[in-house]
Amino acid sequence: MELSDSFWNASLAELKQGYIQEKDSYICLLCGKKIEKGIIYPYENMLYEAERYMRIHIESTHQSVFEYLMGLDKKLTGLTDHQNHLLRLFYQGKSDKDVQKEMNIGSISTIRHHRFALKEKERQAKTFMAIMELLKEKDEYAPAFIPPHKTAKMVDDRYAVTEEEQQEIIRRFLPEGVMGQLKKFPPKEKQRLIVLREITKLFTSDAIYTEKEINQLLNEIYDDYVMIRRYLIEYGFLDRRLDGSQYWLKK
Structure with missing residues:
Protein backbone atom coordinates (compact mmCIF):
# COMPACT_ATOMS: atom_id res chain seq x y z
CA MET A 1 0.00 0.00 0.00
CA GLU A 2 1.25 3.51 -0.83
CA LEU A 3 1.52 6.24 1.76
CA SER A 4 -1.29 8.61 0.84
CA ASP A 5 -1.18 12.31 0.12
CA SER A 6 -3.16 12.72 3.35
CA PHE A 7 -0.29 11.09 5.25
CA TRP A 8 2.32 13.43 3.79
CA ASN A 9 0.12 16.52 4.13
CA ALA A 10 -0.92 15.82 7.73
CA SER A 11 0.30 18.00 10.56
CA LEU A 12 2.68 16.61 13.18
CA ALA A 13 -0.21 16.38 15.67
CA GLU A 14 -2.31 14.44 13.14
CA LEU A 15 0.56 12.06 12.36
CA LYS A 16 1.05 11.39 16.07
CA GLN A 17 -2.60 10.43 16.53
CA GLY A 18 -2.66 8.50 13.25
CA TYR A 19 -5.85 9.92 11.76
CA ILE A 20 -7.39 13.10 10.39
CA GLN A 21 -10.84 14.53 10.88
CA GLU A 22 -13.04 15.51 7.98
CA LYS A 23 -16.53 16.96 8.02
CA ASP A 24 -18.37 13.64 8.21
CA SER A 25 -15.68 11.12 9.08
CA TYR A 26 -12.32 10.20 10.55
CA ILE A 27 -9.70 8.76 8.19
CA CYS A 28 -6.81 6.53 9.25
CA LEU A 29 -3.55 7.93 7.88
CA LEU A 30 -1.94 4.50 8.09
CA CYS A 31 -4.32 2.50 5.90
CA GLY A 32 -7.03 4.88 4.66
CA LYS A 33 -9.90 3.30 6.60
CA LYS A 34 -12.81 5.74 6.92
CA ILE A 35 -15.06 5.80 9.99
CA GLU A 36 -18.21 7.86 9.69
CA LYS A 37 -19.27 10.24 12.41
CA GLY A 38 -22.66 9.80 14.08
CA ILE A 39 -22.48 5.99 14.06
CA ILE A 40 -21.94 3.77 17.09
CA TYR A 41 -19.46 0.96 16.42
CA PRO A 42 -19.34 -2.39 18.25
CA TYR A 43 -16.04 -3.89 19.38
CA GLU A 44 -15.59 -6.81 21.78
CA ASN A 45 -19.08 -6.50 23.29
CA MET A 46 -18.75 -2.73 23.78
CA LEU A 47 -20.08 0.23 21.79
CA TYR A 48 -17.92 3.19 20.82
CA GLU A 49 -18.45 6.55 19.17
CA ALA A 50 -16.56 7.17 15.93
CA GLU A 51 -13.37 8.88 17.15
CA ARG A 52 -12.80 6.38 19.97
CA TYR A 53 -13.41 3.55 17.53
CA MET A 54 -10.78 5.01 15.19
CA ARG A 55 -8.24 4.84 18.03
CA ILE A 56 -9.26 1.24 18.67
CA HIS A 57 -8.83 0.50 14.95
CA ILE A 58 -5.26 1.86 15.05
CA GLU A 59 -4.41 -0.18 18.16
CA SER A 60 -5.94 -3.42 16.87
CA THR A 61 -4.77 -3.15 13.26
CA HIS A 62 -1.45 -1.30 13.50
CA GLN A 63 -0.46 -1.84 17.17
CA SER A 64 0.38 1.86 17.46
CA VAL A 65 1.34 4.81 15.31
CA PHE A 66 4.87 4.45 16.67
CA GLU A 67 5.13 0.82 15.52
CA TYR A 68 3.76 1.71 12.10
CA LEU A 69 6.22 4.56 11.58
CA MET A 70 9.14 2.50 12.83
CA GLY A 71 8.22 -0.19 10.32
CA LEU A 72 8.60 2.17 7.36
CA ASP A 73 11.59 1.85 5.05
CA LYS A 74 14.74 3.49 6.42
CA LYS A 75 14.79 5.74 3.35
CA LEU A 76 11.54 7.25 4.65
CA THR A 77 12.46 7.49 8.34
CA GLY A 78 16.12 8.41 7.92
CA LEU A 79 16.98 5.94 10.69
CA THR A 80 19.67 3.28 10.63
CA ASP A 81 18.78 -0.21 11.86
CA HIS A 82 20.79 0.54 15.01
CA GLN A 83 18.85 3.75 15.71
CA ASN A 84 15.57 1.98 14.99
CA HIS A 85 16.41 -0.70 17.58
CA LEU A 86 17.41 1.91 20.16
CA LEU A 87 14.22 3.91 19.70
CA ARG A 88 12.07 0.82 20.05
CA LEU A 89 13.75 -0.02 23.37
CA PHE A 90 13.42 3.57 24.61
CA TYR A 91 9.73 3.52 23.63
CA GLN A 92 9.26 0.37 25.70
CA GLY A 93 10.39 2.36 28.74
CA LYS A 94 13.68 0.54 29.24
CA SER A 95 16.41 2.25 31.24
CA ASP A 96 19.81 3.06 29.74
CA LYS A 97 21.25 0.17 31.74
CA ASP A 98 18.62 -2.25 30.37
CA VAL A 99 19.22 -1.02 26.81
CA GLN A 100 22.98 -1.44 27.17
CA LYS A 101 22.58 -4.99 28.45
CA GLU A 102 20.05 -5.99 25.79
CA MET A 103 22.08 -4.58 22.91
CA ASN A 104 25.40 -5.57 24.47
CA ILE A 105 27.14 -2.40 23.37
CA GLY A 106 29.62 -0.18 25.21
CA SER A 107 28.49 1.16 28.55
CA ILE A 108 25.65 3.21 29.98
CA SER A 109 27.48 6.36 28.87
CA THR A 110 27.44 4.93 25.30
CA ILE A 111 23.63 4.76 25.43
CA ARG A 112 23.48 8.32 26.73
CA HIS A 113 25.65 9.39 23.82
CA HIS A 114 23.15 7.72 21.44
CA ARG A 115 20.29 9.57 23.17
CA PHE A 116 22.16 12.84 22.63
CA ALA A 117 22.77 12.01 18.95
CA LEU A 118 19.05 11.27 18.47
CA LYS A 119 18.16 14.57 20.17
CA GLU A 120 20.48 16.35 17.74
CA LYS A 121 18.71 14.57 14.87
CA GLU A 122 15.39 15.86 16.21
CA ARG A 123 16.68 19.44 16.34
CA GLN A 124 17.99 19.15 12.79
CA ALA A 125 14.64 17.75 11.62
CA LYS A 126 12.75 20.67 13.19
CA THR A 127 15.08 23.18 11.57
CA PHE A 128 14.84 21.45 8.19
CA MET A 129 11.02 21.34 8.39
CA ALA A 130 10.90 25.07 9.10
CA ILE A 131 13.23 25.73 6.15
CA MET A 132 11.09 23.62 3.81
CA GLU A 133 7.87 25.28 4.99
CA LEU A 134 9.38 28.69 4.27
CA LEU A 135 10.63 27.46 0.90
CA LYS A 136 7.13 26.27 -0.07
CA GLU A 137 5.89 29.83 0.31
CA LYS A 138 8.42 31.07 -2.24
CA ASP A 139 9.24 28.21 -4.63
CA GLU A 140 6.46 28.44 -7.19
CA TYR A 141 8.30 26.12 -9.62
CA ALA A 142 8.75 23.16 -7.27
CA PRO A 143 7.36 19.98 -8.91
CA ALA A 144 4.89 17.78 -7.03
CA PHE A 145 6.56 14.40 -6.49
CA ILE A 146 4.61 11.15 -6.12
CA PRO A 147 5.40 9.54 -2.73
CA PRO A 148 6.96 6.05 -3.03
CA HIS A 149 4.78 3.13 -1.97
CA LYS A 150 5.28 2.09 1.65
CA THR A 151 6.40 -1.44 0.76
CA ALA A 152 9.13 -0.34 -1.66
CA LYS A 153 12.19 -2.53 -1.07
CA MET A 154 14.68 0.20 -1.94
CA VAL A 155 13.84 3.89 -2.37
CA ASP A 156 16.24 5.62 -4.75
Missing part, protein backbone atom coordinates in the same frame (compact mmCIF):
# COMPACT_ATOMS: atom_id res chain seq x y z
CA ASP A 157 16.28 7.90 -7.82
CA ARG A 158 13.79 5.63 -9.61
CA TYR A 159 11.13 7.05 -7.31
CA ALA A 160 11.79 10.69 -8.23
CA VAL A 161 8.56 10.89 -10.23
CA THR A 162 6.40 13.98 -10.62
CA GLU A 163 2.64 13.84 -11.09
CA GLU A 164 3.10 15.10 -14.65
CA GLU A 165 5.62 12.33 -15.45
CA GLN A 166 3.35 9.70 -13.97
CA GLN A 167 0.37 10.73 -16.07
CA GLU A 168 2.46 10.93 -19.24
CA ILE A 169 3.90 7.43 -18.73
CA ILE A 170 0.48 5.94 -17.91
CA ARG A 171 -0.97 7.49 -21.08
CA ARG A 172 1.91 6.06 -23.13
CA PHE A 173 1.79 2.49 -21.85
CA LEU A 174 -1.79 2.18 -20.55
CA PRO A 175 -3.80 4.58 -22.73
CA GLU A 176 -7.09 2.97 -21.64
CA GLY A 177 -6.05 2.55 -18.01
CA VAL A 178 -5.99 -0.80 -16.20
CA MET A 179 -9.24 -1.79 -17.90
CA GLY A 180 -7.40 -1.82 -21.22
CA GLN A 181 -4.23 -3.47 -22.52
CA LEU A 182 -0.62 -2.72 -21.64
CA LYS A 183 0.87 -1.75 -25.01
CA LYS A 184 4.34 -3.02 -24.06
CA PHE A 185 6.29 -3.57 -20.88
CA PRO A 186 8.37 -0.44 -20.15
CA PRO A 187 12.14 -0.73 -20.76
CA LYS A 188 13.16 1.72 -17.99
CA GLU A 189 12.81 1.04 -14.28
CA LYS A 190 11.15 4.33 -13.42
CA GLN A 191 8.53 3.64 -16.10
CA ARG A 192 8.07 0.09 -14.80
CA LEU A 193 7.44 1.31 -11.28
CA ILE A 194 4.76 3.71 -12.47
CA VAL A 195 3.06 1.10 -14.65
CA LEU A 196 3.24 -1.62 -11.98
CA ARG A 197 1.79 0.73 -9.38
CA GLU A 198 -1.07 1.46 -11.75
CA ILE A 199 -1.64 -2.27 -12.32
CA THR A 200 -2.13 -2.80 -8.57
CA LYS A 201 -5.48 -1.03 -9.01
CA LEU A 202 -6.71 -4.36 -10.40
CA PHE A 203 -6.51 -5.84 -6.91
CA THR A 204 -8.65 -5.28 -3.85
CA SER A 205 -6.99 -4.38 -0.57
CA ASP A 206 -7.30 -7.15 2.07
CA ALA A 207 -8.34 -9.71 -0.58
CA ILE A 208 -6.50 -13.04 -0.84
CA TYR A 209 -6.01 -14.41 -4.35
CA THR A 210 -5.02 -17.81 -5.66
CA GLU A 211 -2.26 -17.97 -8.26
CA LYS A 212 -4.88 -18.81 -10.88
CA GLU A 213 -6.91 -15.69 -9.98
CA ILE A 214 -3.80 -13.50 -10.11
CA ASN A 215 -2.87 -14.93 -13.51
CA GLN A 216 -6.37 -14.34 -14.88
CA LEU A 217 -6.40 -10.70 -13.78
CA LEU A 218 -2.94 -10.00 -15.18
CA ASN A 219 -3.57 -11.91 -18.42
CA GLU A 220 -6.38 -9.47 -19.20
CA ILE A 221 -3.90 -6.62 -19.28
CA TYR A 222 -0.77 -8.30 -20.75
CA ASP A 223 0.06 -11.64 -22.37
CA ASP A 224 3.22 -12.25 -20.33
CA TYR A 225 1.33 -12.25 -17.03
CA VAL A 226 4.04 -14.37 -15.36
CA MET A 227 6.59 -11.59 -15.89
CA ILE A 228 4.18 -8.94 -14.57
CA ARG A 229 3.45 -11.08 -11.50
CA ARG A 230 7.18 -11.53 -10.87
CA TYR A 231 7.88 -7.80 -11.08
CA LEU A 232 4.93 -6.95 -8.81
CA ILE A 233 6.53 -9.16 -6.17
CA GLU A 234 10.07 -7.97 -6.88
CA TYR A 235 9.16 -4.29 -6.47
CA GLY A 236 7.20 -4.90 -3.26
CA PHE A 237 3.65 -4.44 -4.55
CA LEU A 238 2.49 -8.04 -4.05
CA ASP A 239 3.33 -10.65 -1.47
CA ARG A 240 2.66 -14.38 -1.47
CA ARG A 241 2.98 -17.59 0.48
CA LEU A 242 6.16 -19.54 -0.18
CA ASP A 243 4.23 -22.29 -1.95
CA GLY A 244 2.52 -19.73 -4.23
CA SER A 245 -0.95 -20.76 -3.06
CA GLN A 246 -1.99 -17.27 -1.94
CA TYR A 247 -1.24 -13.71 -3.08
CA TRP A 248 -2.20 -10.31 -1.64
CA LEU A 249 -1.39 -6.60 -1.90
CA LYS A 250 1.38 -5.62 0.47
CA LYS A 251 0.61 -2.85 2.97
Whole structure:
Protein backbone atom coordinates (compact mmCIF):
# COMPACT_ATOMS: atom_id res chain seq x y z
CA MET A 1 0.00 0.00 0.00
CA GLU A 2 1.25 3.51 -0.83
CA LEU A 3 1.52 6.24 1.76
CA SER A 4 -1.29 8.61 0.84
CA ASP A 5 -1.18 12.31 0.12
CA SER A 6 -3.16 12.72 3.35
CA PHE A 7 -0.29 11.09 5.25
CA TRP A 8 2.32 13.43 3.79
CA ASN A 9 0.12 16.52 4.13
CA ALA A 10 -0.92 15.82 7.73
CA SER A 11 0.30 18.00 10.56
CA LEU A 12 2.68 16.61 13.18
CA ALA A 13 -0.21 16.38 15.67
CA GLU A 14 -2.31 14.44 13.14
CA LEU A 15 0.56 12.06 12.36
CA LYS A 16 1.05 11.39 16.07
CA GLN A 17 -2.60 10.43 16.53
CA GLY A 18 -2.66 8.50 13.25
CA TYR A 19 -5.85 9.92 11.76
CA ILE A 20 -7.39 13.10 10.39
CA GLN A 21 -10.84 14.53 10.88
CA GLU A 22 -13.04 15.51 7.98
CA LYS A 23 -16.53 16.96 8.02
CA ASP A 24 -18.37 13.64 8.21
CA SER A 25 -15.68 11.12 9.08
CA TYR A 26 -12.32 10.20 10.55
CA ILE A 27 -9.70 8.76 8.19
CA CYS A 28 -6.81 6.53 9.25
CA LEU A 29 -3.55 7.93 7.88
CA LEU A 30 -1.94 4.50 8.09
CA CYS A 31 -4.32 2.50 5.90
CA GLY A 32 -7.03 4.88 4.66
CA LYS A 33 -9.90 3.30 6.60
CA LYS A 34 -12.81 5.74 6.92
CA ILE A 35 -15.06 5.80 9.99
CA GLU A 36 -18.21 7.86 9.69
CA LYS A 37 -19.27 10.24 12.41
CA GLY A 38 -22.66 9.80 14.08
CA ILE A 39 -22.48 5.99 14.06
CA ILE A 40 -21.94 3.77 17.09
CA TYR A 41 -19.46 0.96 16.42
CA PRO A 42 -19.34 -2.39 18.25
CA TYR A 43 -16.04 -3.89 19.38
CA GLU A 44 -15.59 -6.81 21.78
CA ASN A 45 -19.08 -6.50 23.29
CA MET A 46 -18.75 -2.73 23.78
CA LEU A 47 -20.08 0.23 21.79
CA TYR A 48 -17.92 3.19 20.82
CA GLU A 49 -18.45 6.55 19.17
CA ALA A 50 -16.56 7.17 15.93
CA GLU A 51 -13.37 8.88 17.15
CA ARG A 52 -12.80 6.38 19.97
CA TYR A 53 -13.41 3.55 17.53
CA MET A 54 -10.78 5.01 15.19
CA ARG A 55 -8.24 4.84 18.03
CA ILE A 56 -9.26 1.24 18.67
CA HIS A 57 -8.83 0.50 14.95
CA ILE A 58 -5.26 1.86 15.05
CA GLU A 59 -4.41 -0.18 18.16
CA SER A 60 -5.94 -3.42 16.87
CA THR A 61 -4.77 -3.15 13.26
CA HIS A 62 -1.45 -1.30 13.50
CA GLN A 63 -0.46 -1.84 17.17
CA SER A 64 0.38 1.86 17.46
CA VAL A 65 1.34 4.81 15.31
CA PHE A 66 4.87 4.45 16.67
CA GLU A 67 5.13 0.82 15.52
CA TYR A 68 3.76 1.71 12.10
CA LEU A 69 6.22 4.56 11.58
CA MET A 70 9.14 2.50 12.83
CA GLY A 71 8.22 -0.19 10.32
CA LEU A 72 8.60 2.17 7.36
CA ASP A 73 11.59 1.85 5.05
CA LYS A 74 14.74 3.49 6.42
CA LYS A 75 14.79 5.74 3.35
CA LEU A 76 11.54 7.25 4.65
CA THR A 77 12.46 7.49 8.34
CA GLY A 78 16.12 8.41 7.92
CA LEU A 79 16.98 5.94 10.69
CA THR A 80 19.67 3.28 10.63
CA ASP A 81 18.78 -0.21 11.86
CA HIS A 82 20.79 0.54 15.01
CA GLN A 83 18.85 3.75 15.71
CA ASN A 84 15.57 1.98 14.99
CA HIS A 85 16.41 -0.70 17.58
CA LEU A 86 17.41 1.91 20.16
CA LEU A 87 14.22 3.91 19.70
CA ARG A 88 12.07 0.82 20.05
CA LEU A 89 13.75 -0.02 23.37
CA PHE A 90 13.42 3.57 24.61
CA TYR A 91 9.73 3.52 23.63
CA GLN A 92 9.26 0.37 25.70
CA GLY A 93 10.39 2.36 28.74
CA LYS A 94 13.68 0.54 29.24
CA SER A 95 16.41 2.25 31.24
CA ASP A 96 19.81 3.06 29.74
CA LYS A 97 21.25 0.17 31.74
CA ASP A 98 18.62 -2.25 30.37
CA VAL A 99 19.22 -1.02 26.81
CA GLN A 100 22.98 -1.44 27.17
CA LYS A 101 22.58 -4.99 28.45
CA GLU A 102 20.05 -5.99 25.79
CA MET A 103 22.08 -4.58 22.91
CA ASN A 104 25.40 -5.57 24.47
CA ILE A 105 27.14 -2.40 23.37
CA GLY A 106 29.62 -0.18 25.21
CA SER A 107 28.49 1.16 28.55
CA ILE A 108 25.65 3.21 29.98
CA SER A 109 27.48 6.36 28.87
CA THR A 110 27.44 4.93 25.30
CA ILE A 111 23.63 4.76 25.43
CA ARG A 112 23.48 8.32 26.73
CA HIS A 113 25.65 9.39 23.82
CA HIS A 114 23.15 7.72 21.44
CA ARG A 115 20.29 9.57 23.17
CA PHE A 116 22.16 12.84 22.63
CA ALA A 117 22.77 12.01 18.95
CA LEU A 118 19.05 11.27 18.47
CA LYS A 119 18.16 14.57 20.17
CA GLU A 120 20.48 16.35 17.74
CA LYS A 121 18.71 14.57 14.87
CA GLU A 122 15.39 15.86 16.21
CA ARG A 123 16.68 19.44 16.34
CA GLN A 124 17.99 19.15 12.79
CA ALA A 125 14.64 17.75 11.62
CA LYS A 126 12.75 20.67 13.19
CA THR A 127 15.08 23.18 11.57
CA PHE A 128 14.84 21.45 8.19
CA MET A 129 11.02 21.34 8.39
CA ALA A 130 10.90 25.07 9.10
CA ILE A 131 13.23 25.73 6.15
CA MET A 132 11.09 23.62 3.81
CA GLU A 133 7.87 25.28 4.99
CA LEU A 134 9.38 28.69 4.27
CA LEU A 135 10.63 27.46 0.90
CA LYS A 136 7.13 26.27 -0.07
CA GLU A 137 5.89 29.83 0.31
CA LYS A 138 8.42 31.07 -2.24
CA ASP A 139 9.24 28.21 -4.63
CA GLU A 140 6.46 28.44 -7.19
CA TYR A 141 8.30 26.12 -9.62
CA ALA A 142 8.75 23.16 -7.27
CA PRO A 143 7.36 19.98 -8.91
CA ALA A 144 4.89 17.78 -7.03
CA PHE A 145 6.56 14.40 -6.49
CA ILE A 146 4.61 11.15 -6.12
CA PRO A 147 5.40 9.54 -2.73
CA PRO A 148 6.96 6.05 -3.03
CA HIS A 149 4.78 3.13 -1.97
CA LYS A 150 5.28 2.09 1.65
CA THR A 151 6.40 -1.44 0.76
CA ALA A 152 9.13 -0.34 -1.66
CA LYS A 153 12.19 -2.53 -1.07
CA MET A 154 14.68 0.20 -1.94
CA VAL A 155 13.84 3.89 -2.37
CA ASP A 156 16.24 5.62 -4.75
CA ASP A 157 16.28 7.90 -7.82
CA ARG A 158 13.79 5.63 -9.61
CA TYR A 159 11.13 7.05 -7.31
CA ALA A 160 11.79 10.69 -8.23
CA VAL A 161 8.56 10.89 -10.23
CA THR A 162 6.40 13.98 -10.62
CA GLU A 163 2.64 13.84 -11.09
CA GLU A 164 3.10 15.10 -14.65
CA GLU A 165 5.62 12.33 -15.45
CA GLN A 166 3.35 9.70 -13.97
CA GLN A 167 0.37 10.73 -16.07
CA GLU A 168 2.46 10.93 -19.24
CA ILE A 169 3.90 7.43 -18.73
CA ILE A 170 0.48 5.94 -17.91
CA ARG A 171 -0.97 7.49 -21.08
CA ARG A 172 1.91 6.06 -23.13
CA PHE A 173 1.79 2.49 -21.85
CA LEU A 174 -1.79 2.18 -20.55
CA PRO A 175 -3.80 4.58 -22.73
CA GLU A 176 -7.09 2.97 -21.64
CA GLY A 177 -6.05 2.55 -18.01
CA VAL A 178 -5.99 -0.80 -16.20
CA MET A 179 -9.24 -1.79 -17.90
CA GLY A 180 -7.40 -1.82 -21.22
CA GLN A 181 -4.23 -3.47 -22.52
CA LEU A 182 -0.62 -2.72 -21.64
CA LYS A 183 0.87 -1.75 -25.01
CA LYS A 184 4.34 -3.02 -24.06
CA PHE A 185 6.29 -3.57 -20.88
CA PRO A 186 8.37 -0.44 -20.15
CA PRO A 187 12.14 -0.73 -20.76
CA LYS A 188 13.16 1.72 -17.99
CA GLU A 189 12.81 1.04 -14.28
CA LYS A 190 11.15 4.33 -13.42
CA GLN A 191 8.53 3.64 -16.10
CA ARG A 192 8.07 0.09 -14.80
CA LEU A 193 7.44 1.31 -11.28
CA ILE A 194 4.76 3.71 -12.47
CA VAL A 195 3.06 1.10 -14.65
CA LEU A 196 3.24 -1.62 -11.98
CA ARG A 197 1.79 0.73 -9.38
CA GLU A 198 -1.07 1.46 -11.75
CA ILE A 199 -1.64 -2.27 -12.32
CA THR A 200 -2.13 -2.80 -8.57
CA LYS A 201 -5.48 -1.03 -9.01
CA LEU A 202 -6.71 -4.36 -10.40
CA PHE A 203 -6.51 -5.84 -6.91
CA THR A 204 -8.65 -5.28 -3.85
CA SER A 205 -6.99 -4.38 -0.57
CA ASP A 206 -7.30 -7.15 2.07
CA ALA A 207 -8.34 -9.71 -0.58
CA ILE A 208 -6.50 -13.04 -0.84
CA TYR A 209 -6.01 -14.41 -4.35
CA THR A 210 -5.02 -17.81 -5.66
CA GLU A 211 -2.26 -17.97 -8.26
CA LYS A 212 -4.88 -18.81 -10.88
CA GLU A 213 -6.91 -15.69 -9.98
CA ILE A 214 -3.80 -13.50 -10.11
CA ASN A 215 -2.87 -14.93 -13.51
CA GLN A 216 -6.37 -14.34 -14.88
CA LEU A 217 -6.40 -10.70 -13.78
CA LEU A 218 -2.94 -10.00 -15.18
CA ASN A 219 -3.57 -11.91 -18.42
CA GLU A 220 -6.38 -9.47 -19.20
CA ILE A 221 -3.90 -6.62 -19.28
CA TYR A 222 -0.77 -8.30 -20.75
CA ASP A 223 0.06 -11.64 -22.37
CA ASP A 224 3.22 -12.25 -20.33
CA TYR A 225 1.33 -12.25 -17.03
CA VAL A 226 4.04 -14.37 -15.36
CA MET A 227 6.59 -11.59 -15.89
CA ILE A 228 4.18 -8.94 -14.57
CA ARG A 229 3.45 -11.08 -11.50
CA ARG A 230 7.18 -11.53 -10.87
CA TYR A 231 7.88 -7.80 -11.08
CA LEU A 232 4.93 -6.95 -8.81
CA ILE A 233 6.53 -9.16 -6.17
CA GLU A 234 10.07 -7.97 -6.88
CA TYR A 235 9.16 -4.29 -6.47
CA GLY A 236 7.20 -4.90 -3.26
CA PHE A 237 3.65 -4.44 -4.55
CA LEU A 238 2.49 -8.04 -4.05
CA ASP A 239 3.33 -10.65 -1.47
CA ARG A 240 2.66 -14.38 -1.47
CA ARG A 241 2.98 -17.59 0.48
CA LEU A 242 6.16 -19.54 -0.18
CA ASP A 243 4.23 -22.29 -1.95
CA GLY A 244 2.52 -19.73 -4.23
CA SER A 245 -0.95 -20.76 -3.06
CA GLN A 246 -1.99 -17.27 -1.94
CA TYR A 247 -1.24 -13.71 -3.08
CA TRP A 248 -2.20 -10.31 -1.64
CA LEU A 249 -1.39 -6.60 -1.90
CA LYS A 250 1.38 -5.62 0.47
CA LYS A 251 0.61 -2.85 2.97
